Amino acid sequence: MVSAETSGGPKMRFAAAACALAIVVCVAVFGAVLAQRATTPVVASAPTSAAPDAAAPAATPTPAPPASAPTAAGKPSPAQTVVATVPATPAVAPAPMAVQPMAPATAPPAAPAAAPAVPPPTAAAPVSCPGHPDALGVSRVVEIDTTGGPGFGFEHFKQYDFLQPGEVVLTFDDGPWPHNTAEVLAALAANCTKAVFFPIGEHTMWAPEILKQVDAAGHTIGSHTWSHKDLSKLTAQDAKDEIEKGISAVAWGLGHPASPFFRFPALRHPPEMVTYLGERNIAIFSTDMDSFDFKIRKPDQVITSVLTKLKKNGKGIVLMHDFQRATADAAPELLKQLKLNGYRIVFMKAKGPVQTLTAYDEEIVKSLKLPTVTNRPTSDVVHTIQ
Ligand SMILES: [Zn+2]
Numbered sequence: 147m148v149s150a151e152t153s154g155g156p157k158m159r160f161a162a163a164a165c166a167l168a169i170v171v172c173v174a175v176f177g178a179v180l181a182q183r184a185t186t187p188v189v190a191s192a193p194t195s196a197a198p199d200a201a202a203p204a205a206t207p208t209p210a211p212p213a214s215a216p217t218a219a220g221k222p223s224p225a226q227t228v229v230a231t232v233p234a235t236p237a238v239a240p241a242p243m244a245v246q247p248m249a250p251a252t253a254p255p256a257a258p259a260a261a262p263a264v265p266p267p268t269a270a271a272p273v274s275c276p277g278h279p280d281a282l283g284v285s286r287v288v289e290i291d292t293t294g295g296p297g298f299g300f301e302h303f304k305q306y307d308f309l310q311p312g313e314v315v316l317t318f319d320d321g322p323w324p325h326n327t328a329e330v331l332a333a334l335a336a337n338c339t340k341a342v343f344f345p346i347g348e349h350t351m352w353a354p355e356i357l358k359q360v361d362a363a364g365h366t367i368g369s370h371t372w373s374h375k376d377l378s379k380l381t382a383q384d385a386k387d388e389i390e391k392g393i394s395a396v397a398w399g400l401g402h403p404a405s406p407f408f409r410f411p412a413l414r415h416p417p418e419m420v421t422y423l424g425e426r427n428i429a430i431f432s433t434d435m436d437s438f439d440f441k442i443r444k445p446d447q448v449i450t451s452v453l454t455k456l457k458k459n460g461k462g463i464v465l466m467h468d469f470q471r472a473t474a475d476a477a478p479e480l481l482k483q484l485k486l487n488g489y490r491i492v493f494m495k496a497k498g499p500v501q502t503l504t505a506y507d508e509e510i511v512k513s514l515k516l517p518t519v520t521n522r523p524t525s526d527v528v529h530t531i532q
Pocket residue numbers: 319320370374411412
């Protein structure tokens with residue numbers, strides 16, 4: 147059935163030619179898009195909340211808060227820039243990016259034409275890390291505006307999809323802890339890379355000097371309550387006390403307030419406390435993938451757990467524990483494997499420090515000494531008699 151087309155006059159021929167040209171252009175553009183996509187690392191199956199079985203060892207998964215808006219605090223202007231890329235020292239930082247709420251997981255805007263399609267994208271610029279030419283480094287630094295308490299981590303929050311395929315944010319909970327935290331810090335330093343730490347208040351009181359080392363190394367420090375209780379089982383007042391005392395304890399340990407980043411113990415998010423953190427302008431960190439390292443005793447299993455989940459997700463915020471021995475022991479090899487597999491580290495920083503509440507700061511200072519009824523001097527109380 148080709149007859150009709152061929153019999154047209156010059157006008158028809160022109161139309162046919164134009165049509166053919168249009169098709170060629172279409173195919174070319176489509177091909178280019180495909181080629182570009184093929185250079186991305188792992189096919190980013192939009193990270194859904196594939197939460198295996200929540201973070202809590204036992205018990206039912208937390209009813210996530212309606213994965214939604216930075217609650218109360220101010221006007222939650224949807225156009226507000228929550229995540230902004232700031233220049234990273236080594237790698238080629240892409241143009242400043244503003245991720246807006248509900249951005250669909252689409253491919254990055256544009257890369258210079260099509261590079262040869264090889265699976266791992268690594269093309270990351272060589273990292274400047276003296277003595278460690280194969281270091282993981284930091285490929286991008288993002289600054290978080292915590293106004294209104296934005297939530298991160300697709301296990302519970304679906305708003306801010308700011309990571310590109312292959313990008314990873316490292317987070318470590320439950321420290322500071324003797325030996326283990328130092329081991330994690332050493333591995334990060336050897337890779338000239340950065341992470342976010344969520345220390346526990348009580349642990350900070352026991353080992354403030356370790357937390358100071360985390361700070362001195364330039365990592366981001368948030369908080370993770372005073373004593374790691376499941377806040378969904380406490381009264382609202384007790385839960386607030388846990389949050390605030392944790393924040394004040396970390397500030398005491400550091401000698402200055404930490405970042406307004408908070409992670410709920412066992413990833414249990416009581417809605418009232420999500421609202422409360424929103425009013426306090428503190429960002430909430432869930433996770434994109436939980437390593438479940440707290441159940442693992444062998445370092446190589448920690449590595450397998452993280453790499454397997456990352457491969458499935460393609461990118462994400464990874465939850466680990468500097469408190470755990472297996473994780474600390476695994477850290478050097480884990481970072482090496484991340485590099486070998488073409489992942490790139492994104493470092494999350496806060497735009498400004500958290501504001502502590504004076505009443506809790508005072509409570510922390512008081513708790514340093516146990517007041518007794520008497521204040522008699524030692525010489526009055528203790529006498530050498532023999
Ligand atoms: Zn924890």
